[in-house]
Amino acid sequence: MTSTLIAILSLTAFGIPITLAVDRNARGPLLIGSAFLYGSGTMFFVLLATSILHIRWSLISVAIVALLIFCAAAIIARRQPTTDNRQRAASAHAIDLITLLTITGYALYATLAPLWEWDFWAIWGLKAKTFLESGGIDWRFLESRWNTFAHPDYPLLVPLNFDFIALVNGGWSDRWLGLLFVAWGIALLLIVRGLAARETTSFFAALLTLTLAAVAVSRYVGLAEGALIAFGGAGVLFIRSALLDDDAACWRNGALMLGFAANCKNEGFALLVAVTIAVVTVSWSRGLEVLRLRRLWLAYALAAPWLILRAAHTLPTDIAGGSAFSRLLARLPYAHQILAFLAARLYEPWFWMAILAGILIAPAAARWRERFVFLVTAIQLLFYVAAYLSTPHNLRWHVLTSWSRLTGQIAVPITVAVFLMLANSLRRGQDAPHAEARSDQ
């Protein structure tokens, strides 16, 4: 356990200068939360790059590369001008104690036993263990026809984070890897807390964090969901802030987080596309679409290496296998039945009903203000439905084994948007510095 904790703390320390290089004004929970995510995301690229350069993974080789990045980021951060801090500090609240208790409960759950999920030892953990033993990414393993069950096309951020922990540990152990999922969840909660403090009171920011304490973490410990929820959720929320504030640091943060999300799962890349479409849509009427699109280039730059590598090694994607389009066309006439099945199998339906009710109850101006998050959620849902329509697997099996995970991936941003709409409408904007001033994106 100690080595896993040391690895997580190292990733956070590694991420601090990177966070400050992106946003010199980051402070408090926003700084710590972002630092862990940047540390985790950058460590993936360190391991990916060393593997491509045929540098055998070892703690020393990885530490040297990480130190170089650390120093470069520190120099860039020092050169960044500090502006008067626009951020309202996120102050502690008594509610935080309940949030802390929830996180403690999750940490105990995630570390009950060695990671037990089928997909951990058949996909994510299997790849990490294989790569660790070969001292780098084992392309022969990924290309083997006998290993297609491990989904060779899936991006490698999560397995390579497991490998970093194993390097710190001095060998493979799946006993305490669950702590990594706690760290991803806490990082997202800290970012939400930091961003919410800019828009609402300490009470509502604390209540929102408590609300998300069990939503920002994944029940599926060992799968990439935990990382995707954290990077994807942070990315969408930073872009939301960027659109509301036209804040350059939020654009950079959002783009980078979405780029990392694209390296967690294929759904992360779909999320990047959904965000791109939503940004263009909300910016169209004001003629800002090209300018704002350019601000997402970092996300695509981070997503590109894995897309190129997987194409170069012709790693197959099961959804796209065979004729996906003809499968989609064949199932389209039954779309209403499939949608009904999805509705019937919706995990936590009352939660989604409450979210829907919140959207309907909120003032129209607040709804308009949050249209970016609604659009992203709707587009991502459409992508999920399209994937189900074109799946080569038994549709019923595919839905039953993935639908609850997929809806969990998109729950955080829409919960934040609806919660803040309702909370700020209750306060009638009295204390919300941006609630009225930023009514237009």
Place this chain on the structure above:
Amino acid sequence: MTIARVTVRRALTILCLAAIVAMCVEARLLQLPFVDRTPYARAMAIYPDRQWPGYPRFLVGVREHTRPGDTIAVVVPAMGWDDGYSYAYYRASYFLTGREVLPLATPENGRIPQNLRAANYVAAFGVTLRVPAGVVWQGERGALLRLRK
């Protein structure tokens, strides 16, 4: 009339906000620090291998008696894909990283006899095989056989 409408909206807003919070707060996580977690830990520890609890120990033995690069085919009592073979094959892949684990069945329950011929070893768990092979190691309800070619 306006006041009444505003009040109704306010009441609905409070209700909705409370509902969202209530739906999201996870009572089981709040309780977990205060309950005896030993039974949960025990259940989770055996969860992946509930069908064949001794299988991981057998795979550890196979790993100890093989080397990286070896090819190993797996034989278990259930050779139907969804009856247990997929579990046995995937689980062996995890425990035997560095070796190449070859399946003998397909997801459609077809047989892949060429993989038996291609393998250096057969790891037979819970079954007795009658094939031309030498026993490399025996234990944990199974045997590691080196095929004579």
